[in-house]
Amino acid sequence: MGGACGLSRRPPRCQAREVRAGRGTLRYVPEDSKDKVISDEDVLGTLLKVFQALFLNDFDKQSEILTLLPEPVKSKYQDLLALEHQRVKQLENRHQLQNIFKPEEILYKTLGFSVARATSSLVSAGKGVFVTKGLVPKGAVVSMYPGTVYQKYEPVFFQSIGNPFIFRCLDGVLIDGNDKGISKVVYRSCNGRDRLGPLKMCDSTWLTSEIHNPLALGQYVNNCSNDRAANVCYQEFDVPAVFPIELKQYLPNIAYSYDKLSPLRCVVLVALRDIKQGEELFSNYYTIVS
Numbered sequence: 001m002g003g004a005c006g007l008s009r010r011p012p013r014c015q016a017r018e019v020r021a022g023r024g025t026l027r028y029v030p031e032d033s034k035d036k037v038i039s040d041e042d043v044l045g046t047l048l049k050v051f052q053a054l055f056l057n058d059f060d061k062q063s064e065i066l067t068l069l070p071e072p073v074k075s076k077y078q079d080l081l082a083l084e085h086q087r088v089k090q091l092e093n094r095h096q097l098q099n100i101f102k103p104e105e106i107l108y109k110t111l112g113f114s115v116a117r118a119t120s121s122l123v124s125a126g127k128g129v130f131v132t133k134g135l136v137p138k139g140a141v142v143s144m145y146p147g148t149v150y151q152k153y154e155p156v157f158f159q160s161i162g163n164p165f166i167f168r169c170l171d172g173v174l175i176d177g178n179d180k181g182i183s184k185v186v187y188r189s190c191n192g193r194d195r196l197g198p199l200k201m202c203d204s205t206w207l208t209s210e211i212h213n214p215l216a217l218g219q220y221v222n223n224c225s226n227d228r229a230a231n232v233c234y235q236e237f238d239v240p241a242v243f244p245i246e247l248k249q250y251l252p253n254i255a256y257s258y259d260k261l262s263p264l265r266c267v268v269l270v271a272l273r274d275i276k277q278g279e280e281l282f283s284n285y286y287t288i289v290s
């Protein structure tokens, strides 16, 4: 059995097929794009929309970062903020003008739904992830899988012992989404390493009870079963070079080894059908033998 990568997941609708190679099982994907339920552009568009809304909501606390940004970017945010203030002015609510929305409220305002962790509807399955408000339309990015990203040749043995939160990507890259123990220490240490003054290269609040990115709870989504069909699937997303530096503070992933050239691997969960308020999210885990 594979030690470090005993568990992997794959999108149920992916075009991947498995081929036996010696004792192991490898996944063969004819074309990258065929594995995706929605386009990378759609994933990027959604993440930018949510992260930008979170940034604007927290604008007062972002002043140090803003001083580092080029003038056109700074004025873009100032314009967006002015528009947002105009929108809430009718409400004449000082609290709203002071931007004190909670992250899950920002998610609801931006995408029309919010998600949260709660006791699973399955007996003895621990926690799960639920749609707490609104409707998740089919094809929407409903969550992200947070964690430290390991290349397949990097050491993950100790972090993987008894760890059910290791996600295996199609190319063997692993994401450790455990928010406790050694996994938590490793993530925090990588976060500190990559920080550039006030500019954070990732979000580490998913390790706490006060998460800043309301999508970063995908590691708690439970597996489907005979009577609970999958309603979400995993999709890999490599963060493009054009991703705004000031929004990286909301990315819930960081590379185990610093690598300036390779794009950061993220994994998002995409809705396979409309998902109503109160429903629990279920994905499809896939165990490999290696």
Ligand SMILES: C[S@@+](CC[C@H](N)C(=O)[O-])C[C@H]1O[C@@H](n2cnc3c(N)ncnc32)[C@H](O)[C@@H]1O
Residues within 6 Å of the ligand: 120, 122, 123, 124, 125, 126, 127, 128, 164, 165, 219, 220, 221, 222, 223, 224, 225
């Ligand atoms: C990635 S974690 C998911 C979060 C987990 N429910 C928790 O509260 O920590 C995977 C673990 O959740 C539990 N789990 C996931 N799907 C399940 C299911 N369909 N039935 C029972 N337990 C499940 C198993 O213990 C599994 O090892």
